[in-house]
Every structure is written in structure tokens, then in C-alpha cells.
Amino acid sequence: MMTILEPQSQIDESLHEPSGSSDARLVEAARHGDQAAYGELVLRYEQRLTRVIYRFVHNMETAEDLTQETFLKVYDRLGQFDSSRRFGPWLFRIGVNLTLDYLRRKKRRGRWSLFTDRWKERAPDPPVADPRKALDLQQEVQKVLQMIPENYRTVLTLRDLENFSTSEIAAVLHRKEATIRWRLAEARHRFQYYWGKRHGTVLPENFTPSESAESEK
Amino acid sequence: MNCKTAQRQMALAVGEDLSPVESQELQGHLQGCSNCQQTWEQQRRGFAMLQRSRTQEIHPKSDSVWPVLANRLREREVESPRGEFNGWFAALAVTAACVLVFVFSQESSFPVASQPRTGSVTGGTMVISPADLRERTSSGPQKEEVRPNRPCNSAP
Ligand SMILES: [Zn+2]
Numbered sequence: 001m002m003t004i005l006e007p008q009s010q011i012d013e014s015l016h017e018p019s020g021s022s023d024a025r026l027v028e029a030a031r032h033g034d035q036a037a038y039g040e041l042v043l044r045y046e047q048r049l050t051r052v053i054y055r056f057v058h059n060m061e062t063a064e065d066l067t068q069e070t071f072l073k074v075y076d077r078l079g080q081f082d083s084s085r086r087f088g089p090w091l092f093r094i095g096v097n098l099t100l101d102y103l104r105r106k107k108r109r110g111r112w113s114l115f116t117d118r119w120k121e122r123a124p125d126p127p128v129a130d131p132r133k134a135l136d137l138q139q140e141v142q143k144v145l146q147m148i149p150e151n152y153r154t155v156l157t158l159r160d161l162e163n164f165s166t167s168e169i170a171a172v173l174h175r176k177e178a179t180i181r182w183r184l185a186e187a188r189h190r191f192q193y194y195w196g197k198r199h200g201t202v203l204p205e206n207f208t209p210s211e212s213a214e215s216e217k
Numbered sequence: 218m219n220c221k222t223a224q225r226q227m228a229l230a231v232g233e234d235l236s237p238v239e240s241q242e243l244q245g246h247l248q249g250c251s252n253c254q255q256t257w258e259q260q261r262r263g264f265a266m267l268q269r270s271r272t273q274e275i276h277p278k279s280d281s282v283w284p285v286l287a288n289r290l291r292e293r294e295v296e297s298p299r300g301e302f303n304g305w306f307a308a309l310a311v312t313a314a315c316v317l318v319f320v321f322s323q324e325s326s327f328p329v330a331s332q333p334r335t336g337s338v339t340g341g342t343m344v345i346s347p348a349d350l351r352e353r354t355s356s357g358p359q360k361e362e363v364r365p366n367r368p369c370n371s372a373p
Contacts, residue, residue, distance in 0.1 A: 035290060042283045050282075051275045060278050068282045072289065141270035160232060160264070161271045185228035192228075192263030 023087035031078045038078075042071050045088065049095050055157050056099045058142070066102060070095040089171035096158075096172060100150065140198070147194045152187035159184055218246040223253045230257075231264040 021040070029037035046067055053070075054063040074094055081090060145153055158164040158172065166184065170177040218226070226243045229235050235243065247253055279285075 035287060038290075039283050039287060042286060043281060046282055047277060050277045054275050060276075064277060064279060064282060068286055068289075071282065071286055075290065137266065138270045141267060156267075159234075160267050166234060181229060181234065184232070184234065185225045188228040188231065188260070188264065189224070191267060192260055195263050195266060196259060 024083055027078060027081060027083065027087055030075070031081075038075060041087070041091075045091055046071070049092065052092065052158070052162050053095060053099050055161050056096075056103060056154075062102075066095070066099055070098050073098065086171070089168060092172045093174060096154065100154065144191055144194045144198060148187055148190045152183050152190060155180055155183040156187035156191065160188075218242055220246075220250060220253055223247070223250065224256055227253070227257050227260050231260050 021037075023041065023044075026037045026041050030041065049070060050060075050063050050067045053066045054060060057063050057066065070091070074091055077094070081087070145156070148156065154173070155169055158169045159166065164172070166180045167177050169175075169184075170180045173180065223243060223246045226235060226239060230240060230243055247257060
């Protein structure tokens with residue numbers, strides 16, 4: 001008998017405000033030049049942000065650099081922040097966009113013009129402490145993820161590796177939740193498809209990734 | 218529910234991203250469709266791989282980026298008073314230019330309002346520090362850059 005689990009409440013440590021001063025109050029203070037208030041926001045979100053960025057770049061130094069750049073950019077844009085909205089998704093949107101821009105630049109640049117960029121090229125961190133099998137699995141999963149188009153991969157990474165809810169991803173990526181669900185389904189489909197192809201899993205006949213453009217339902 | 222829809226729903230179901238109603242509909246389809254049952258098993262396996270791969274703990278190298286970040290913000294603050302100083306010079310230069318233009322316009326027969334745009338050339342550009350130019354790739358708000366323009370622009 002097949003069972004499909006029903007949606008449970010999401011474990012979500014990232015975008016919900018911790019107790020203490022509200023994010024909104026800290027943002028307001030930071031806007032008026034209170035750097036300590038901004039420091040508190042940084043302390044609240046930096047670990048989560050670094051982890052999320054790391055999922056995309058696979059190098060801790062790069063992830064920390066990008067985290068810093070994100071917080072600088074956010075600081076410069078505090079005046080543009082719509083205080084009727086939540087700070088967390090806005091911060092992550094800027095961080096994820098910065099990270100994707102970085103990855104696009106890196107991809108465009110290819111291998112020959114390393115010196116033109118102020119970001120040092122860094123190899124992915126070797127996952128030292130893990131047993132051999134876990135390493136192989138992670139590397140293999142990474143390879144398959146790279147085969148998935150960025151739009152879908154981003155959603156998959158945030159949902160399945162970082163446990164954001166679909167509504168949070170919608171807020172971070174500034175898309176409708178229906179669009180996120182569409183991308184998520186497509187991403188999981190493709191992951192499964194390419195995984196099966198690489199590992200010789202027999203795929204059902206009717207199982208191919210969709211080629212159609214996504215609908216903004 | 219047809220098989221195509223069922224497959225989309227399965228991809229959501231593996232990660233518990235379906236509503237109870239959607240979930241029930243899918244279960245109804247799966248009970249009568251062996252092809253989709255096979256897909257469901259594949260989906261679950263693929264999803265399990267993804268979940269297993271995320272167990273690696275991610276530890277940032279430094280305790281916090283804030284000390285470095287605070288320094289960078291402070292460095293920029295140190296630069297901005299110099300900017301204001303330059304801004305003062307710019308404002309003085311603009312004011313002087315306006316006064317000169319005004320004096321000359323009094324002597325000539327041209328109306329005052331047609332003159333003062335000459336002063337604004339020196340206005341805005343001096344106050345943005347190189348570091349700011351480097352850092353602020355975004356079009357974020359910049360605090361001091363426009364002020365020196367105003368004395369002249371407001372004249373006409
Ligand atoms: Zn079916």
C-alpha cells in the first residue's frame with residue numbers, strides 16, 4: 001500500500017524572526033545610522049545566509065565573501081527596503097541574486113581570464129570529515145544538479161537542501177508560489193531523470209523531463 | 218487525473234508539497250495505474266538520494282563576518298567626512314560661481330535666470346570616494362552626492 005505523506009509544518013529556522021527586538025525595529029535603527037543595530041541583524045542571519053550561499057558555490061571562503069558582499073549591499077539599500085515586508089526574504093533575495101550573478105560571471109569567464117576578476121578562483125572544499133561513500137554521493141548529486149537549468153536548480157536547492165517552504169522561496173525569488181511549485185516539480189523530475197540516466201536506473205516509459213516553457217499560473 | 222498530471226503531482230508529493238486534497242487525488246490515481254506506481258518509486262528513490270546528500274554539515278570558517286564588515290563600514294564612514302569637506306569646497310565654488318554670474322548679469326543686460334548653469338559643473342562629482350565607486354555597484358542611495366548642486370539649480 002502506497003502512502004503519500006501529507007504536508008507537515010515546515011521546519012524553518014531561517015526567515016522567522018528570532019525573539020528580541022524585531023527585525024523591523026533594527027532595520028529602522030540601522031537606517032538612522034545605528035551600526036550596532038545592523039550588526040545584530042547580521043548576527044541573526046549570517047550563518048543561515050552563508051549556508052545557503054555555500055549550497056550554490058561549494059566553497060566556504062567564497063560563501064563568506066559573498067555573505068559579506070550581501071550585507072554591504074543590503075546596508076546600502078536599507079533606504080529602499082519596504083518596511084511593511086519581512087526583512088529575511090528581502091535579505092535572502094539579495095544574497096541569492098548576488099550568488100547567482102557570481103556563478104554566471106564565473107561561467108561566462110571560463111578559464112582564461114581569472115585575473116580580471118577580484119574574486120579568486122577557488123576549488124570546491126573537499127568534504128574532509130565524511131566517510132568515503134557520503135563524499136561520492138555528494139559529488140554525484142552535485143554533478144546531476146549541474147545538469148538542471150538554473151531556474152529549477154535554485155528552487156530545488158532552496159527547498160530540498162535548505163528546507164525553505166515554497167511560499168518563502170516565492171518571497172525570496174519574487175515569484176508566485178504556483179510558479180515555484182511548477183519549477184520545483186520540474187526540478188525534481190529532472191533530478192530523478194538525470195540521476196536514473198547516470199546510474200542506470202530503468203525509467204518508466206512515460207517519464208521524461210518536460211521541454212515546455214513554464215507557465216506563470 | 219491523467220498520468221501527466223499525476224507525475225507532476227508525484228514530484229511534489231515526495232517532498233510533502235501537496236495539499237491533503239491533492240494528495241488524495243494522486244493516491245486515487247496511483248491505485249489504478251501501475252505505470253505511475255513505478256514512477257512513484259523512482260521519484261522516491263531520487264528524492265531520498267537528494268536528502269541523504271544534504272547531511273553534510275556546513276560550518277562557516279569565521280565566527281562572524283560582522284567584525285570585518287563593521288570595519289569596512291567604518292572605513293567608508295571615515296572616507297565620507299573627507300567627501301563632505303570636498304563637498305564644502307564644491308559648494309563654495311558653486312556659490313562663488315553663482316555670485317560671479319549674478320554680478321556679471323547685473324552689469325550686462327542678460328536676465329539672471331539664463332546664467333547659473335555654469336556653476337553646476339563642479340558640483341556633484343567630487344564627493345563620491347573611489348571606494349564608494351568601487352563598492353556601490355548597485356544604484357543604492359548615496360548620501361552626499363547631490364547636495365552641492367542645489368544652490369545653483371534652484372536659482373532659475
Ligand atoms: Zn498514471
